[in-house]
Amino acid sequence: MALGALHRSPLVDQAVESLREQITQGLWPVGTRLPGETTLAKTLGVGRSTVREALRALAGAGLVQARQGAGVFVIATSPAEDWTARLRRAAVADVYEVRMLVEVQAARLAARRRTPDDVTAMHAALEARRGAARDTDAAFVDADIALHAAVVAAAHNPVLTDLFAEFVPRLREGLVALVDLLDLRAGDPNPGDATHAAFVGAVERGDPDAAGRVLQEELEQTLDRLRRAG
Amino acid sequence: MALGALHRSPLVDQAVESLREQITQGLWPVGTRLPGETTLAKTLGVGRSTVREALRALAGAGLVQARQGAGVFVIATSPAEDWTARLRRAAVADVYEVRMLVEVQAARLAARRRTPDDVTAMHAALEARRGAARDTDAAFVDADIALHAAVVAAAHNPVLTDLFAEFVPRLREGLVALVDLLDLRAGDPNPGDATHAAFVGAVERGDPDAAGRVLQEELEQTLDRLRRAG
DNA sequence: CACGACAACTCCTCAGACAACCTGAGAGGT
DNA sequence: ACCTCTCAGGTTGTCTGAGGAGTTGTCGTG
Numbered sequence: 001m002a003l004g005a006l007h008r009s010p011l012v013d014q015a016v017e018s019l020r021e022q023i024t025q026g027l028w029p030v031g032t033r034l035p036g037e038t039t040l041a042k043t044l045g046v047g048r049s050t051v052r053e054a055l056r057a058l059a060g061a062g063l064v065q066a067r068q069g070a071g072v073f074v075i076a077t078s079p080a081e082d083w084t085a086r087l088r089r090a091a092v093a094d095v096y097e098v099r100m101l102v103e104v105q106a107a108r109l110a111a112r113r114r115t116p117d118d119v120t121a122m123h124a125a126l127e128a129r130r131g132a133a134r135d136t137d138a139a140f141v142d143a144d145i146a147l148h149a150a151v152v153a154a155a156h157n158p159v160l161t162d163l164f165a166e167f168v169p170r171l172r173e174g175l176v177a178l179v180d181l182l183d184l185r186a187g188d189p190n191p192g193d194a195t196h197a198a199f200v201g202a203v204e205r206g207d208p209d210a211a212g213r214v215l216q217e218e219l220e221q222t223l224d225r226l227r228r229a230g
Numbered sequence: 231m232a233l234g235a236l237h238r239s240p241l242v243d244q245a246v247e248s249l250r251e252q253i254t255q256g257l258w259p260v261g262t263r264l265p266g267e268t269t270l271a272k273t274l275g276v277g278r279s280t281v282r283e284a285l286r287a288l289a290g291a292g293l294v295q296a297r298q299g300a301g302v303f304v305i306a307t308s309p310a311e312d313w314t315a316r317l318r319r320a321a322v323a324d325v326y327e328v329r330m331l332v333e334v335q336a337a338r339l340a341a342r343r344r345t346p347d348d349v350t351a352m353h354a355a356l357e358a359r360r361g362a363a364r365d366t367d368a369a370f371v372d373a374d375i376a377l378h379a380a381v382v383a384a385a386h387n388p389v390l391t392d393l394f395a396e397f398v399p400r401l402r403e404g405l406v407a408l409v410d411l412l413d414l415r416a417g418d419p420n421p422g423d424a425t426h427a428a429f430v431g432a433v434e435r436g437d438p439d440a441a442g443r444v445l446q447e448e449l450e451q452t453l454d455r456l457r458r459a460g
Numbered sequence: 461c462a463c464g465a466c467a468a469c470t471c472c473t474c475a476g477a478c479a480a481c482c483t484g485a486g487a488g489g490t
Numbered sequence: 491a492c493c494t495c496t497c498a499g500g501t502t503g504t505c506t507g508a509g510g511a512g513t514t515g516t517c518g519t520g
Contacts, residue, residue, distance in 0.1 A: 010298065010503060012286070036470065047505040049279060052471090056242070056283040060290030068240065068471045069512030083313040084306070085292040086392060094389045101335035101390070102328075109331070159324045160331070162316060169305075240472060266501060277474040282502085298502045299481030463520085470513070480503070490493075 011046050015054035017089075018044060023063055023077055033071040034064065061085075083166060092174035093226045099167050100219040103152060106164070107199070107215045108208035110154035118154035122200050125150040133190035137179045140190075141172055147196060151203060174226065181229055192218060241276050245284035248274060253293055253307055263301040264294065313396055322404035323456045329397050330449040333378060336394070337429070337445045338438040340384035348384035352430050355380040363420035370415070371405045377426065381433060404456065411459055422448060 009017075019040075028034060037055075041048045055072055058064045066072045087095055110118070125147035132143035145168055152164045178184070184191055195218045202211035249270075258264060267285070271278045285302055288294045291309060296302045317325055340348070355377040362373035375398055382394045408414070414421055425448045432441035 012503080016290070033470095049282075049506085050504060052279075053283055053286040053503095056286040057290035060246070060287030062291075066471065067513085069469085070514075071470060083392075083396065087389065088292070090389045094387050097339075097387055098332075098389045098393060101339070102332060105331035105335060109327075157324050157327055159317065159320045159328045163328060166313070242472080268501090279475085280473065283472095296502065297482080299500085300483075301501060461520105463518105465516105465518085467516080468514090470511100472509100472511070474508085474510100475506105477506085478504085480501100482501075483499090485496105485498090487496075488494085490491100 011050050012053045015044050015046055015050060016057045019054060019058060020063065023074055026077065028074050030074050030077055032074055084169065087167065087170045093223065095167065095170050096174065096223050096226050099171060100223060102163060103148060104212050104216045106152045106155045106160055107203060107211040110151050111203045111206050111208040111211045113156050114154040114203055119204050122150045122154065122203065126196060126200050129196065130190060130193060138176050141175045141179060145172060154203065178226055178229055182225060241280050242283045245274050245276060245280060246287045249284060249288060250293065253304055256307065258304050260304050260307055262304055266301065317397065317400045323453065325397065325400050326404060326453050326456055329401060330453060332393060333382060334442050334446050336382045336385045336390055337433060337441040340381050341433045341436050341438040341441045343386050344384040344433055349434050352380045352384065352433065356426060356430050359426065360420060360423060367409045367415065368406050371402055371409060375402060384433065408456055408459055412455060
């Protein structure tokens with residue numbers, strides 16, 4: 001059941017994925033009528049109401065359209081979906097891997113371009129991360145992400161900043177689940193503080209290689225955990 | 231009674247509209263929990279199944295998300311601006327820079343994960359790029375991008391592949407303009423062939439460092455030209 | 461051939477039941 | 491005072507059965 005996430009998905013979601021895949025793969029071209037609800041229910045092995053809800057979800061995404069008495073018709077095979085929705089559906093590990101690729105390079109850029117203002121912002125974020133040590137998991141993850149966002153912002157590329165922001169919701173979701181699942185803060189309520197401080201220091205003194213290396217190691221560790229947990 | 235409000239819409243659609251309106255109007259900000267299904271059913275005057283299907287439609291559109299046992303939560307108040315529009319507004323140099331960051335790391339991944347199929351695809355793309363040497367500027371740029379896309383695909387991360395695909399339109403636009411503006415193919419109708427071949431070779435023999443380095447140099451050169459031209 | 465009746469499908473809506481799950485409050489122990 | 495555990499109430503998830511309403515193709519009749 002390689003449905004990629006830390007929680008097992010409801011039947012409806014599985015049905016949606018199955019149907020969406022068959023549509024995008026071209027099994028049912030645009031304009032064709034889907035099999036009836038009862039037929040789909042039998043082939044998918046779920047109840048009729050589950051099929052209906054799955055079809056509603058696809059209709060909400062703009063892939064199909066139901067006409068009473070006639071049937072459900074495919075009106076688009078391309079998702080035409082926004083990027084955030086795609087991220088939400090992707091496996092957390094894949095999202096995290098891309099985040100790692102992007103941020104490591106962003107850190108290298110930041111080490112070359114950071115301004116004094118960026119440095120103060122980064123230090124403030126680092127302090128906030130420490131302050132969240134005695135807070136809830138979600139708050140700690142938020143502080144952690146804020147620190148990383150501050151570094152990305154120091155790269156001074158608006159596209160990059162937007163891109164990272166796009167990843168944040170899914171990232172947050174996955175990290176909170178991970179921290180909770182593995183009880184990462186059991187021993188140390190402020191895990192990764194030393195590496196994060198070293199990371200910020202490298203950016204501050206303008207050392208791209210060190211910044212990239214430290215960050216890569218830190219993120220790779222988490223990525224391994226995510227892969228094992230998923 | 232010819233046009234206008236002919237066939238009344240199904241209750242589900244009415245419920246979807248009603249709920250969507252209340253969400254976009256800000257009655258339920260992001261993060262808040264919606265009233266329970268039974269409550270909504272009573273206030274909307276429809277059955278619970280109808281409410282469920284309406285919520286599924288909104289979930290498919292990316293506005294809400296249901297968590298079993300907890301409730302249905304608002305995760306966005308508007309259908310999320312599409313990323314391509316944002317890219318179109320950004321400076322080409324900034325887009326290209328991010329593309330460089332992403333692809334250099336993607337190439338390193340690809341060097342580790344490429345399969346025999348990937349290698350044949352890359353070779354075919356390289357040949358196609360050569361074949362486009364005597365073609366128009368636009369066709370040559372397309373072949374070039376296709377080669378880069380083939381390498382990214384070899385990294386075997388769906389999120390990464392999608393991300394790169396998102397960049398393609400804007401990239402193509404900028405590159406065609408650049409080639410035309412600087413007359414890059416005046417002397418050599420197939421510029422960058424040697425470096426691209428070296429690049430593919432590095433990925434093929436599984437050398438991440440070399441692949442990353444060659445690609446970075448190649449892309450940085452173009453980025454410089456873009457900055458000067460812009 | 462033209463046309464209307466009709467049967468067989470389809471989706472639409474509701475009601476009820478039970479399962480799976482989350483959350484918060486309170487009991488109880490330390 | 492604090493922590494842990496239990497548990498009840500509420501929530502979404504899933505299935506089933508029953509009609510209602512609309513569409514479409516068929517078939518008999520003229």
